[in-house]
């Protein structure tokens with residue numbers, strides 16, 4: 001009896017504070033049915049591809065992706081030739097060369113996604129004083145990250161009557177304070193997906209969120225795959241140890 | 254104890270000169286242990302194993318980590334993305350810290366429930382308190398290393414506490430920082446100390462076990478072993494029981510590592526530290542929340558700091574504050590109730606610590622803080638004097654026999 005009670009209390013002690021520390025900001029985030037949810041979830045490859053396209057054609061105008069190298073795309077099904085093609089589309093600053101000068105060259109798979117701005121001051125100057133954050137870890141850096149990013153991208157609305165929106169700000173009920181310096185980045189049919197998928201706002205938001213979830217947790221698939229094996233092994237081992245314990249202690253009584 | 258004769262000539266040669274085999278045989282194999290220990294007695298050895306895991310993963314992390322303010326965050330992400338199995342090493346270290354505290358807190362409450370701190374185990378208990386203190390310092394400094402927003406702001410808030418000390422406070426804070434704010438020198442020294450302290454913990458655990466082996470484990474009925482009928486050799490009985498317990502712990506720990514690795518963490522720590530942007534809520538890791546709540550419950554900063562440190566240090570006095578001569582709460586009907594109330598109080602403190610100090614959290618935090626100290630200073634001595642304990646069994650083996658039917662339901 002006491003054991004169960006203590007276990008229950010400890011469970012409460014450890015788990016309640018975590019969930020309560022989120023200050024309620026805006027409406028609750030609707031949970032989306034992500035392909036990468038659950039113990040066996042994986043990144044929907046087609047969605048990652050479309051998401052990369054959304055990032056490159058829309059978000060990359062303002063947001064960097066500093067922690068991601070082109071070669072990393074190999075983890076989500078890109079072939080070497082494709083990776084090379086993506087990389088070569090970028091100009092990368094390199095140098096100094098033998099004459100001591102910096103020069104520009106085409107990107108290579110080992111390069112990282114170049115940032116749109118040279119530094120944070122330049123980024124702010126182009127965005128009305130607001131800093132577009134790096135997106136590499138975005139879905140890990142917010143509570144309920146993927147649901148949040150999706151809700152943010154699809155959550156732009158006309159402000160309710162009486163809401164005083166500051167100049168250059170946009171109403172978004174999922175952003176803390178409900179006004180965000182980012183203009184609605186996605187517009188219906190803004191781009192043409194190679195696989196023929198309709199580029200609705202929610203489709204693009206969903207795809208770019210899947211892509212950003214991969215950039216935040218590129219190890220997730222390997223982690224879950226290994227996890228299933230390790231836990232199954234441990235389950236059997238622990239079961240055997242329990243049987244062994246019973247057998248050995250039997251001799252006592 | 255029978256001195257074994259070693260048959261292997263190499264073993265015999267070594268043992269004659271350096272009796273490690275005899276020592277291991279006495280302390281790990283034949284070592285007499287009460288036969289009635291329940292599963293709450295598993296958590297000491299589990300904590301020890303988690304300590305080893307922390308040191309092992311930490312050393313590998315240190316091979317790839319860079320303690321510099323402009324590189325630390327990126328170097329951790331390098332470990333996550335480019336080092337072979339770096340994510341596994343880091344997630345085990347991250348979650349291992351939480352499980353270290355889970356094990357040690359259960360271990361500590363086990364001690365409080367069964368009166369394990371009573372004579373002749375006072376020093377054993379005090380060394381345990383030193384271990385917890387050192388663990389907290391280690392974990393706090395480790396949390397600073399990834400140089401995320403919570404790292405930076407947690408470090409700023411906690412180091413600033415020392416400024417409450419009259420006259421020299423501000424100088425002490427600058428001295429801790431190595432400058433005028435938490436900055437590169439702070440990160441460097443925290444890394445150095447975070448590498449050092451676990452080995453100090455290791456040494457303390459050694460002393461802890463030395464003291465333990467001097468008088469052996471206590472047990473759920475809290476009476477001493479009176480003869481061979483009360484004890485069993487450590488091996489195979491407790492080695493196999495500990496191995497099974499380790500299997501269960503690993504299942505849970507690795508369950509988090511593989512499927513919810515950031516469960517115990519704060520999303521804000523995946524944002525690189527920025528001295529110009531303060532997070533809305535600065536919260537320490539969950540295992541420090543009760544103490545954080547005590548700190549904030551007291552309006553005066555200096556008194557708050559004293560209360561916070563006092564809340565841990567008061568544990569040192571428990572062997573003398575508890576005036577009952579009976580060890581185990583099983584035979585102490587009144588103390589048992591207060592034990593559960595105290596546990597609940599600690600949980601409430603943790604809950605309050607996780608929330609912003611607003612509204613009714615302030616009152617609840619103050620009441621819970623009051624009760625925390627009231628429990629030690631008033632309840633423990635008074636209950637010890639006034640309570641009438643239930644009769645103790647004659648011996649451990651008698652209690653095991655008598656308990657065959659009853660105990661199963663109880664424990």
Ligand code: HEM
Nearest residue numbers: 294296297298300301361364369378381382384385470471
């Ligand atoms: C790194 C942390 C620690 C490790 C590795 C550790 C290890 C151990 C081990 C292996 C035992 C014997 C098995 C057992 O009784 O569970 C033990 C016993 C004990 N520990 Fe710890 N311990 C730690 C922290 C603490 C702390 C923080 C306290 C209390 C403040 C504490 C108090 C005790 C006491 C009183 C005993 C004797 C219990 C009895 O026999 O009834 N320990 N410890």
